[in-house]
Amino acid sequence: MAEEPVGCAKPTGTVVGQPPDSRNELRADAGEGGRPMVMVKVGGKAPDFQAPAYHRGKFVNVKLSDYAGKWVLLCFYPGDFTFV
Amino acid sequence: MSAVAGRFDELQKLGVEVLSASTDSVFVHKMWEEHELSKMTKSGIPWPMLSDGAGNLGKVYGVYDENNGINIRGRFLIDPDGVVQAMEVMTPPVGRKIGEAIRQLHAFQLVRKSKGTEACPAEWEPGKPTLKPGPDLVGNVWKVWQPE
Numbered sequence: 001m002a003e004e005p006v007g008c009a010k011p012t013g014t015v016v017g018q019p020p021d022s023r024n025e026l027r028a029d030a031g032e033g034g035r036p037m038v039m040v041k042v043g044g045k046a047p048d049f050q051a052p053a054y055h056r057g058k059f060v061n062v063k064l065s066d067y068a069g070k071w072v073l074l075c076f077y078p079g080d081f082t083f084v
Numbered sequence: 085m086s087a088v089a090g091r092f093d094e095l096q097k098l099g100v101e102v103l104s105a106s107t108d109s110v111f112v113h114k115m116w117e118e119h120e121l122s123k124m125t126k127s128g129i130p131w132p133m134l135s136d137g138a139g140n141l142g143k144v145y146g147v148y149d150e151n152n153g154i155n156i157r158g159r160f161l162i163d164p165d166g167v168v169q170a171m172e173v174m175t176p177p178v179g180r181k182i183g184e185a186i187r188q189l190h191a192f193q194l195v196r197k198s199k200g201t202e203a204c205p206a207e208w209e210p211g212k213p214t215l216k217p218g219p220d221l222v223g224n225v226w227k228v229w230q231p232e
Binding site for chain 1: 085088095098099100101102103104105106107108109110112113114115116117120128130131132133134135136137138140141142143144145146147154155156157158159160161162163164165166167168169170171176180185189193
């Protein structure tokens with residue numbers, strides 16, 4: 001993981017294959033409530049993504065497909081500094 | 085997250101890499117790690133903490149709550165082929181039990197190693213007997229497995 005240059009912009013994660021600003025694309029094939037049609041199912045491929053990350057004192061970029069050949073535990077959570 | 089960090093060595097022994105993601109920026113991740121998580125763990129958070137500010141990841145993984153602009157709790161086990169083997173999605177006020185994720189990892193790794201010739205029954209724990217699916221097992225599970 002190469003260290004990323006730090007700017008003032010607030011970078012975000014993106015799904016590989018979707019442009020960073022994919023609002024129109026998402027809207028075009030969105031299901032009810034604007035959710036994209038692509039949804040994870042067990043037994044199916046995990047959608048690849050890349051995202052800026054903080055890792056041991058450095059800002060890096062992480063791509064899920066870089067972990068091919070390994071088991072991955074991916075955890076989403078509501079927010080930093082929350083209580084649970 | 086600190087609960088996962090406490091079992092990180094065990095996860096590494098199982099060959100498991102950890103990634104966490106929230107809609108917070110990497111700057112907030114840094115502050116949280118330095119000011120709080122490092123005080124709750126032996127050596128801080130050893131894995132990359134991902135920033136999903138726009139919820140793009142959360143949307144495709146089905147955990148993004150667009151009314152609140154956050155990702156709800158979602159845990160996914162992804163195998164070496166990139167296939168999602170298990171998921172657990174929960175609303176925010178209740179935390180996860182990392183021990184259950186580790187139990188499932190043991191089970192999925194065993195099944196994978198056996199190339200699908202073995203299966204882990206309900207309540208299975210590492211070290212307990214597995215089932216060997218086949219014609220002989222049909223109608224005979226009761227002989228080899230009973231609920232506790």
